[in-house]
Amino acid sequence: MTVARALERIERLDPQVCAFLDVWPERALSREPDPAGALAGVPFAVKGPAGIRAYAARRLIAAGAVPVGSTAVPGPGTYWQTWGLGRHGRTVNPYRADRTPGGSSAGAAVAVATGMAALATGSDGAGSVRIPAAWCGVFGLKTTNGLLPSPDRTGLASAGVLTPTAADARTCLRAVLDPYEEVRPVLPLRARWSPDLGFARTDPEVESVARAAAELLETTGVVRLDRSPLELLDPRDAWQSVRGGRPAAAAGVRAQNDHRLDALFARTDLLLTPATPNRPHGHDGPGDTYSTALTWAFNLSGHPAASVPAGFTDDGCPVGLQLVAARGADVALVEMAVAAQERLPAVRRPTRTPGASAANPGD
Template structure:
């Protein structure tokens, strides 16, 4: 058996290690995840649907495979699946083949517009840190489930910030891979777990996260800080927490700060036009071309751009009002740059996220810097 205290302290990679060596049984790990779900999901409402019978059957199959001599990179790791993703999608098939065990479908919005937050037929998804607040959206349930210790890994999608915003507000790691958000990404307890996930969903030879520094990039790493990307008025409390965490990256992850003023054009109209084939795309193309040129020049000069993940703290269950939670995230959905949100600390008792943005294809750099920072305690997590 796996008691709750033990389960809550296990990363996805540690679970896989213990199951592969038969020090733990996958079925016992999954039972612990289902027990945690039963304990907290009544008020958290992170899951729309639970799959206990299927999960236990798949865990038994994982244990049989290990007994037969197979080694599975994510053996016995309980997984939350974003409800908009079908259980037999290509990435879920890859994760299951690696040993992950899906335990249920996590909450998503109930047909709201692009200002989104999670909902179930039992009510809205709560932020694990403060139930009167939203966990963000649209990967609301996935972030809440990871933050509350139900699962160490969950799937998400990020069309404008739908992984990074809830990751920031729930205090977990959330990665949008290279592209416009159509490639699913992970919500995870750690950068190392996110790397393990990505290694199974993109390709089998994903570079490992090196705690000593970014693989393939000589230290120090050059970075540019921006509180607002020239796009919004960010809350001073959020900026202060994020900037403090960014400054601590200097020692923890070998960051050297470049003197660059990163200013983008508002991507809102271009983002919406991309989703409306009937729209006039003339202005949208101009905005995208200008922002792409700015980002190209920035990444010729530095390796990372660092910002707060969101300009404001979590909103209540009545929604964000006129404020754009995605103001600092959606520009890179248009440009295709990868970005990760990592925990930066707390403001008024709730998490603040720090966003790291890299050049296309440099997820290894993002995750290595994030791992170096969180592993050394530079960023609160």
């Protein structure tokens, strides 16, 4: 994808999906990246108004990638279970305009899903990369806590990236990590399947889609599944305590979950779960459901985690399969995700953006 092509798509599609806060056409078209860079001329989007200053964005620019704009994040004063607010209005799911794309990296996921950017930076403090990646049918990676610089003083948030595929994320990780050490996983991977981590109330159809993806990986030789139950403590109160500046109140839950996860990854390469317990909800919010129920445990524990497109529910909502690996195994996790995505059915991209007419398809 060229910068000119990305800008053309933004001009045409963004009024419908509202993925961007700001667009920088003159700056992007005038930039002359080093042709020797690994990402020379690749158009990318940054998360939020301050995203251009993030460490990952600076590294991508150094590798030749060209920033084309900043993406939508939740509006001021909104609750954390929310969507995005772009320059044209409320950010919508590219598959169903009546549903949210997830957040807080809402616009980033929509920009990648609709081809308005080849990749986008994100940050993940409770699932803010993995949830929108799952609900927009793209790949999303949350890195190991502390691996890359983060302005979040609580230590919960870590840098992430959203790309069309895991293979695209591999190229990004090579540009961002210094040093980058190649890792090639040996198949079949030892994998543990959990639909709920022992506490979440997962939508039966979401669970079915994610389970089918995990079982397809088993039949195609990518993983060898262990289906025995995994029992973690619900991290909700602990996460909220840490976010509220009271980390001591979370110490007991963190210690017990860390112990259980350390034991798990001592004998397992990969943990597989649905990325979310629910499908994309309406713009009035998720009600009593915590969309973060299956993601924020790994913000507390620090493990790298990713969402790979797993399929769709009967009402046309994308579902993500979450992959979690040992702390520091980010490169290995992406390689495992590449192997997984090669065996899973290709994602059905939106044939048109929400509100587009038959004469003006989104692609």
